[in-house]
Amino acid sequence: MSEIKxxxxxxxxxxxxxxxxxxxxxxxxxxNYERQQNIGYSFGIVPVIEKVYEPGSEKQKxxxxxxxxxxxxxxxxxxxxxxxxxxxxxxxxxxxGFDDSAITAVKTSLMGPLAGIGxxxxxxxxxxxxxxxxxxxxxxxxxLGAILLLLIFNIPGLLIRWFGLKFGYQYGSTFITDAAKGGxxxxxxxAVSVVGLAAIGGMVASYVSLDLSMITVGSGDFxxxxxxxxxxxMPCLPQLIxxxxxxxxxxxxxxxxxxxxxxxxxxxxxxxxDAACDHDVxxxxxxxxxxx
Numbered sequence: 437m438s439e440i441k442x443x444x445x446x447x448x449x450x451x452x453x454x455x456x457x458x459x460x461x462x463x464x465x466x467x468n469y470e471r472q473q474n475i476g477y478s479f480g481i482v483p484v485i486e487k488v489y490e491p492g493s494e495k496q497k498x499x500x501x502x503x504x505x506x507x508x509x510x511x512x513x514x515x516x517x518x519x520x521x522x523x524x525x526x527x528x529x530x531x532x533g534f535d536d537s538a539i540t541a542v543k544t545s546l547m548g549p550l551a552g553i554g555x556x557x558x559x560x561x562x563x564x565x566x567x568x569x570x571x572x573x574x575x576x577x578x579x580l581g582a583i584l585l586l587l588i589f590n591i592p593g594l595l596i597r598w599f600g601l602k603f604g605y606q607y608g609s610t611f612i613t614d615a616a617k618g619g620x621x622x623x624x625x626x627a628v629s630v631v632g633l634a635a636i637g638g639m640v641a642s643y644v645s646l647d648l649s650m651i652t653v654g655s656g657d658f659x660x661x662x663x664x665x666x667x668x669x670m671p672c673l674p675q676l677i678x679x680x681x682x683x684x685x686x687x688x689x690x691x692x693x694x695x696x697x698x699x700x701x702x703x704x705x706x707x708x709x710d711a712a713c714d715h716d717v718x719x720x721x722x723x724x725x726x727x728x
Contacts, residue, residue, distance in 0.1 A: 519604020
């Protein structure tokens, strides 16, 4: 794709960009199966189209139609694409020789890579870390759990939205295309994926509980809980096995709802069986977190 120069004189102001920013928060509000986020994206970019084009002009009509093309991107990174789009729409309005098909081409080519990076960074890393911290407080009955989850997830998300919009509008399509050619996007995606997997691994070790202390190996004074032997092989190995089994089940196209229901049933049954073996049903409620 040839380099697209952005016109030095610009019509859009910070107020216009703020309108795009706030409208971008509605990206998923009108999600549909045919074109997914296209209506929300069009709603976000409309202030730009209204500002740079003559009302009722053929260019404005084509821009409106373009804004309703298929769109699927991580919401927090949508403003980066909107900023690039805004810069190109502005150039198209000022330059009669501009090929407006390049706008659609740029959006289509950048949508996938940005969604990949955004899903790894936001959903795969930031949300997981925020949830892990929130669970720690929530388990202690602290309302900080819910508050911290909202703050940890939304503050970085809003900052990414705003500065992504400013950056995309300032540099247009040239920086992103150069970054894609240099392999920068692949490197960022890989690094973010590693961080996300490490965070998930830490959550498995911290929040998945599998109490195997009632199962012993040996007899008499030499009897040892089987969990001690697992810890000798690898700490938290039973938890990893449970997580791996759940992941394998969901990979077999089992619905998440059925996996969750099955886990609850197995946990309750295990609690009552253990309590019955101890002839003390009263401890069943305390042991219902055998897998959690």
